[in-house]
Amino acid sequence: MRRFIKDLKKYYKYALYSTKSELKAEVANSHLSWMWWILDPLLFMFVYSFITVIVFDKSEPYFPVFVFIGLNSWTFFEKTLKNSVKIVSQNREIVSKVYLPKFILVLVKMGIFGFKMVISFILVIIMMIFYRIPVSINVLYIIPLFITLILITFSLSTLMMHFGVFVEDLANVINVVLRFVFYLSGIFFSIENRVHGILGVILLKLNPVALIMDDLRRVMIYQKGPHSMLILVWFVVSVLLSILSIRVIYKYENSYVKVI
Amino acid sequence: MENKNNAIEVKDLKIRYRCLRKMSIKRSIKHVFKMQKEVFEAVKGVSFDVPRGEIMGIVGKNGSGKSTMLRAIAGIFSPDVGTIDVGDNTVSLLSIGVGFQKQVTGRENIYLSGMLLGFSEEHINNKIDEIIEFAEIGDFIDRPVKTYSSGMHSKLAFSITAILETDIILIDEVLSVGDAKFKKKSYNKMKELIMNKDRTVIIVSHSSETLEELCNSILWLHEGKVKMLGTPQEVLPVYEEFMS
16 A cells, blocks of 8 residues: 555656646547537436436436436546556557556546546536525535545446456446446436335445435435435445555556556 | 665566466356466576666577566566566666657657656756757647657657666667667767766667677577676677577
8 A cells, every 4th residue: 555655646747647638639639629528418418308308207306407417427437437448458558668557547537537527517516506406514425425436436447457458358348237337327317216115225225326426416406415324335345445456456567568 | 785886686587478368258257267377488587787887788589588678677567586676776668759649749748758757747847948959849849749750759759768867778779760860869869878877778789789889798698598698799709600
């Protein structure tokens, strides 16, 4: 762990700089440049709201905001995870020429998608003002909720990065699994209100992303408290997972170069 | 570090490429109970010291473990057996264009590359003008790297590694880039870098002339083992005879 902190200190500037230049590169390539960071989440929100409200005739209070919060946190999780699977071989140029703690590559991806998530949550706040959603002190719970989301994303992505080096078709499997979890996570429906009985409990409590999403909505739009105990449990699990994943990559990262 | 005058101490170094082959999930399930035990040993027990300020050349035919060893000394992967001790010296494997992000400007790429090589932002700030000047690419420094000609690309890359200097430099084949004029300039710069008496250098090269001109000692690797270690005058003639 000491090594992790030392490496983090040494390389965080590189991570920041690299994040910045990747974001810049993205902007440089498109006509509407940074407008996409706003348009992309906004348009997807419309798509899912349309399907749920018009096609399935289901809804929740403040539905567009409801979808938006779910979608934004999911996108951060999903994109980082998906991108991490092949990240080592994509950075072959760097990895085979200098030593770089491999978790830095994951951090760069998290920086990119985290930045986009921040932008879309600013949009959420604007929408909350637009809908005149009352806010209670519970809204401060978003801080531990986001920290847990970040840790979960980091640990799972780092582990996937590790396995992605050795197992070539892992990306396909991850895609399917993520799509499945996407529909189970209650991004455009409320698990609590729509899935009854034991299944609903399982879906909500055993899937950290669904739980965090649900709690973000509770504290941001419904003035309720989060599932504190459960979040605490998931927080501890994600810390342990992060430590495990860091251990794993420190043990094996040396051999990555020999495989790719 | 046993001897204070040494910059690099390598002891009984062995590097293996294990059965860590990429595989598909189907194959990995099949093989989960009988992992293949193919091990290829690229470096088979090599020991040597390089005193501070010395220039050592490494020769050997293709596949004798030269590049593998350099990468191990640079810390890209660690030895399976034995130790590599570089004390608290900074080490860089002189390689061109590390971590270039083609969509952003040359200036930003200098920072990216420099930070990857382990330099601080302040250090790069101090050196950036020198790098830009040396690279001779003028106004292009503030344009995206994707607009560069291949010559400009390698000139910038060379300048970054050459001007941000580390205590120990590892060179895999002496680099020559750019047009004839820049080639000469870069060769001279390399020589200047290498000749600095505080700097320790290991060069892998197939050119006996270069090695004879630059090196204090030559290590001859053959199939992962040391075949000969001595002054260029001793080793190079024997090596050349062996190769012909």
